[in-house]
Amino acid sequence: MAKLADWLRLVVLAGVAAVLAVPSFQAAAGVGLPKLERGKGEKCVEDTQFMRRNHMELLKHQRDDTMRKGIRTTKHSLKGCVECHAGSQSGSVAAGKDDFCMACHVYTGTRLDCWDCHATKPGKQSFFGTGAAAGQAAASPRNPAHNQGGGQ
Amino acid sequence: MSAPEKQETLQERREFLKAGAVVAGAGLASGVLVFGAAHSRPPEQAATADRRWGMLIDTKQCGDGCNDCVTACNTENGLDGKTGPQDSQWIRKLNIKDLRNGRVHELPMLCQHCEHPPCVDVCPTGASMKRADGIVLVDRHTCIGCRYCMMACPYKARSFVHEPLTEQNPEVPRGKGCVESCTFCVQRVDRDEQPACVEACNAKGHQAMIFGDLMDPESALSKALKSQASTEVRADLGLNTGVRYQGI
Numbered sequence A: 001m002a003k004l005a006d007w008l009r010l011v012v013l014a015g016v017a018a019v020l021a022v023p024s025f026q027a028a029a030g031v032g033l034p035k036l037e038r039g040k041g042e043k044c045v046e047d048t049q050f051m052r053r054n055h056m057e058l059l060k061h062q063r064d065d066t067m068r069k070g071i072r073t074t075k076h077s078l079k080g081c082v083e084c085h086a087g088s089q090s091g092s093v094a095a096g097k098d099d100f101c102m103a104c105h106v107y108t109g110t111r112l113d114c115w116d117c118h119a120t121k122p123g124k125q126s127f128f129g130t131g132a133a134a135g136q137a138a139a140s141p142r143n144p145a146h147n148q149g150g151g152q
Numbered sequence B: 001m002s003a004p005e006k007q008e009t010l011q012e013r014r015e016f017l018k019a020g021a022v023v024a025g026a027g028l029a030s031g032v033l034v035f036g037a038a039h040s041r042p043p044e045q046a047a048t049a050d051r052r053w054g055m056l057i058d059t060k061q062c063g064d065g066c067n068d069c070v071t072a073c074n075t076e077n078g079l080d081g082k083t084g085p086q087d088s089q090w091i092r093k094l095n096i097k098d099l100r101n102g103r104v105h106e107l108p109m110l111c112q113h114c115e116h117p118p119c120v121d122v123c124p125t126g127a128s129m130k131r132a133d134g135i136v137l138v139d140r141h142t143c144i145g146c147r148y149c150m151m152a153c154p155y156k157a158r159s160f161v162h163e164p165l166t167e168q169n170p171e172v173p174r175g176k177g178c179v180e181s182c183t184f185c186v187q188r189v190d191r192d193e194q195p196a197c198v199e200a201c202n203a204k205g206h207q208a209m210i211f212g213d214l215m216d217p218e219s220a221l222s223k224a225l226k227s228q229a230s231t232e233v234r235a236d237l238g239l240n241t242g243v244r245y246q247g248i
């Protein structure tokens, strides 16, 4: 009797293992890694592998420097990321699930709040903004005519 | 484009801007502040307490019914221009009447960029902050939207964003759940431009606003403050506001 019970247990365990194994096989076959559109620039401001793991740290550091101290270097600025990585179709980094930020963030299931406040599209080229001659202050800051993408 | 190249372009643009400022300065009437190359702070350098940005508003020059400063602010900062109780207004025109003699006049009211800002005192998170050069800002990354600062501000200068926003100006992030107010157009000031309201007022020819450095005795602002009488609104509160008025 004891032998039979052992044998049964083995069968059940094997069955469970097989059932568990199936979805992972499917996962391996069916869900590909996110496909990212290439940025407009030649290369990223840091090594790609480094950026994958650390972009949030760089952004957080830069945000405090810029916001609280007024340091406005462009290397790690979010605006720079957007200018380079806005999708060629959507013109945005976060309009759809295929856009640059969303592709990975949807894949990893991590929500991000950046775009509640920050523009997801490159905007006016600020250096020529309203100009000292001023009447042009009325021209829309988001005038598509000023949209020069990442070609800064 | 690689990073060094980008830096280079940036530098070129700064040069261009400086040149532009000089040309613009030549074309403007006297009394208009144009702070050019002498003031520029490189992008990698933090703001310091060697400067304190301030403003002088001459209400006698402020045009009847003119709303240009408000419009310019809305355009620059991406506000929709609505004036309801739940809408954001960073600068607004007030009509003031002296009930004893009936004298009526107008003035623009904005964040006064207090030296001792009550909004900063009450903020539980440190989101309300005064930058080293005196510009009072809200760090939206830490603001929890409690609105204590709105209650504390004696000038009703702050607004709360009630609805989700889209299509923000890339230089002026704004979003639901945070308090906001006039920033002196910090993004412009950091590249040696004047706040949008001041520029618009000058362009219209009213020249009711002078913006500049209170710490620099040579700035047009300091000179004007030295030679003409001016007042703070609610000077009795002892906040040492960065915005001063004439003719009130």
Ligand code: SF4
Pocket (backbone or CB within 6 Å): B110, B111, B112, B113, B114, B117, B118, B119, B120, B136, B152, B153, B154, B155, B156, B157, B158, B181
């Ligand atoms: S005017 Fe109001 S919001 Fe501006 S610094 Fe003073 S207390 Fe703060």
Ligand code: SF4
Pocket (backbone or CB within 6 Å): B122, B123, B124, B125, B126, B127, B128, B138, B142, B143, B144, B145, B146, B147, B148, B149, B150, B178, B179
């Ligand atoms: S609303 Fe934001 S900035 Fe104002 S007091 Fe609360 S946390 Fe501070």
